Amino acid sequence: MRLSKRERQKKLQLALEHEPFLTDEEMARRYGVSIQTIRLDRMELGIPELRGRIKHMAEKNFDHVRSLYPEEVIGQVTELKLDHSAVSELEIREEHVFARHQIARGHHLFAQANSLAVAVVDAELVLTATASIRFVRPVKLGEKCVAKAKVTQVSPSRTQVDVQTYVMDETVFQGIFDVYRSKEDQ
Amino acid sequence: MRLSKRERQKKLQLALEHEPFLTDEEMARRYGVSIQTIRLDRMELGIPELRGRIKHMAEKNFDHVRSLYPEEVIGQVTELKLDHSAVSELEIREEHVFARHQIARGHHLFAQANSLAVAVVDAELVLTATASIRFVRPVKLGEKCVAKAKVTQVSPSRTQVDVQTYVMDETVFQGIFDVYRSKEDQ
DNA sequence: TACTGAATTAGTACTTGGTACTAACACGTG
DNA sequence: CACGTGTTAGTACCAAGTACTAATTCAGTA
Structure with a gap:
């Protein structure tokens, strides 16, 4: 065989x-x-x-020509205080879930959190260096994910951003992002 | 007439x-x-x-739609041994990079690795639980990322998958994925 | 009115990429 | 050995065509 x-x-x-x-x-x-x-x-x-x-x-x-085009930030940013905190919302739609069981693929939650973590940092060039993440519970079709990012540490070339994502008041995702930042700090 | x-x-x-x-x-x-x-x-x-x-x-x-649409695995799978190892390739295109400096957004590399880690596991329902990841060096437009996944540990309901992503023979991304697996293992 | 050329219709053989179904075979295992 | 799973083989059939030939219809004119 x-x-x-x-x-x-x-x-x-x-x-x-x-x-x-x-x-x-x-x-x-x-x-x-x-x-x-x-x-x-x-x-x-x-x-x-x-x-x-x-x-x-x-x-x-x-x-129906879908226009889900490369967004700068995945999800919609609702709050933004540079180098401090930010919030974004993402509604889980068909294109985010496994067809079989309607559960969101992990990388969409990650993308929401990651792009928010990058967006909150005020610098010319911002790249994720490392991240430690946890998918606390599965997210289903139709749920609205609210990601809250907080800057927790700043060093000369790195910024640490913690992101918690909620559905209603339940945590569904946690991530600690260590983000690299170019010195042209703006 | x-x-x-x-x-x-x-x-x-x-x-x-x-x-x-x-x-x-x-x-x-x-x-x-x-x-x-x-x-x-x-x-x-x-x-x-x-x-x-x-x-x-x-x-x-x-x-046009390809990169935006719900693919089971992000990138193209070239090798697959269920519950053992898998390889996928992803070429970094316009839609994957920051317009400013042509560097791939982290979550695309994550998505490639994450979806491969999920695909390699042979079960009905497979979800990422936690992950620890590292973006070793930035990936630029046009580069081809080859992700190699290896199953490193199997317990009753969890599988650990290590993923290394290379451009040529240079490591650009590393991730350890702890993946939840439903018991209907067959 | 008969004729002619364009337009239309009819019909056949063949193609692709299948469905739906039946039957047979291969082989690994209890 | 029988059994089940997986695989292969083969048949009849289908949609929506192509490619081709032949017959028919019609409109306008000699």
């Missing part, structure tokens, strides 16, 4: 997200299995056929 | 711009002509068939 069934299916799923234009034939060739096996895999994974996938993509972008 | 040939062709062309998902059959029905007439019209106007049109639309928007 070249690959276990689970591995093949996982790879298949991932490959299709990246290259949705693959035919069953091409996938069968890639994994060295028969076309029927690929079809069975798609069935089990609930992946529609090539034309369905293509059509879905085309439709999706045709009528 | 219901409509002159010229009129029909003009209408057809305009209709397709607005509703590119029409089949020849549907158009034939609408204009009260045979399917062959519609096909001849498309030939003369140089309009490709339905599938070609759909595919073209999907392709056009694919590159």
Whole structure:
């Protein structure tokens, strides 16, 4: 057996997200299995056929052109005191969650916190150096995450920022960010 | 004659711009002509068939939407051994960097590593619990980040995954992920 | 009115990328 | 040995076409 069934299916799923234009034939060739096996895999994974996938993509972008474009800060900044504190809000939408169980992917919470930590520091060049983070509880579709950043330490080239993210008054995420700052301190 | 040939062709062309998902059959029905007439019209106007049109639309928007859309794994998975190791590649593009100095935002590197750490674990429900990360050196526009994940510890409900990300053979990011895993391990 | 050329329709064979289904085989394990 | 899982093979069928040939219709004119 070249690959276990689970591995093949996982790879298949991932490959299709990246290259949705693959035919069953091409996938069968890639994994060295028969076309029927690929079809069975798609069935089990609930992946529609090539034309369905293509059509879905085309439709999706045709009528509602989503503009979730590279934002400077992930989420909406509601408070900002440079080198002191900041707050941002992020509502968890479809594009943030795992389709299966509607739980937000960790890196979106991280992105909200990280970009806020970077934004609160007043310098030309600000980069995250290290971070220690904790996902306290899963966040679900529709919940609003309020991230609160506080600057806790400042040294010549580093700033430490603590971020706590809440849903209502429950903590869902904690992070300590050690942020590098260029000397042209503005 | 219901409509002159010229009129029909003009209408057809305009209709397709607005509703590119029409089949020849549907158009034939609408204009009260045979399917062959519609096909001849498309030939003369140089309009490709339905599938070609759909595919073209999907392709056009694919590159654009790709980086913004919920991918299971950020970057392209090149190796995957479930519960053992995995590798993914991510090329740093415009949308990943700070416009000012062309340095990648930390959360994209995090996202690549985090999603890989989650993907390598073989379970129904996998969530990041905690992580300790370090951005070793800034990554610039155009660089290709290769993230290598290794499972280092497995306990009943947790898996520890270490991720190192390289540009060429230089480490740019390190992360230790403690990942929660649901018991329905199969 | 008959004729002609353009326009239209009809019909066949073939293609792609599948679905849906049935049957057979391979093999690892109790 | 039988059993189940996984895999492969093969058939009939489908949508939405292409490519091609042939027949029919129609409009305007000699």
